[in-house]
Amino acid sequence: MKLFDVPGRTILPRMVSHSELRKLFCSADAVCFDVDSTVIREEGIDELAKFCGVEDAVSEMTRRAMGGAVPFKAALTERLALIQPSREQVQRLIAEHPPHLTPGIRELVSHLQERNVQVFLISGGFRSIVEHVASKLNIPSTNVFANRLKFYFNGEYAGFDEMQPTAESGGKGKVIKLLKEKFHFKKIIMIGDGATDMEACPPADVFIGFGGNVIRQQVKDNAEWYITDFVELLGELEE
Secondary structure, three states, rough: OEEEOOOOOEEEOOOHHHHHHHHHHHHOEEEEEEEHHHHOOOOOHOOOOOOOOOHHHHHHHHHHHHHHOOOHHHHHHHHHHHHHHOOOHHHHHHHOOOOOOOHHHHHHHHHHHHHOOOEEEEEEEEHHHHHHHHHHHHOOOOHHHOOEEOOOOOOOOOEEOOOHHHHOOOOHHHHHHHEEEEEEOOOEEEEOOOOOHHHOOOOOOOOEOOOOOOOOOHHHHHEEEEEEHHHHHHHHHHO
C-alpha cells in the first residue's frame, strides 16, 4: 500500500472494504482490461518472439518489464529490436497461432455489455493482435488502445509508434484519464495481471489483480482485490 507524503506528515490511504470494492465493480460504467496474460492466456510479444525464433531472450525481458524492473518503453524498444517482426510474420502469427481467450472472459464481457457497461482493452501489446482479440469479444476497435507497429513499404519492421500513450510507463493510466475526460465516466475498473495495470489506479477507481494465467508476486501482494478466475466476477454480477 502506498503512502502519500504531505509536508510534515505521512497519511495512510483509506482502506476500502471488500464489500465496497464489490459495490464499485457492480456499479461501474466502464471496465478496462489488460490483454496479455489477462484477456488472453499468452504474452503476445513472447508469442511473436517465438514465431520469429528469439523466444528465450525476449521472455526474460518481458518478465523484468512486467515486474516493474525496467521502464516499459525501454523494454519494448529492446525486445522489438531483437524480434524485428515483418508485417507478414505478424499476419501469419495471427492466422496460424491465434491467441487463446482466458476461460470466462467471453461470458464476463458479454454480461458487462448486457448491463450497458463500456468495455475497453488497454494493452502494451500490438494493436493488430489486440484488435483480433477484440473482434472475438464483440468489442469495437474504437475501444482498443494498444501499440502500433510500423513497417516499411516492403513490409520490413520500421519501429513502433512512440506517441501512443501505451508505449510508455504510466500509459494505461493516461488512457483511463483520457476516457474519463472524454466520456465523463464516474467509475472505471482496471483489471490486469501486471505492474503497469496496478499503476493505472488511480486514475482508475478500482484495480482488480488477475492471476489466472500467471501470478506476478508484486501485484498479488499489493492489490486490494486479487482473483485467479473470472468466474468470481461473473458471480458478483449475477448476485
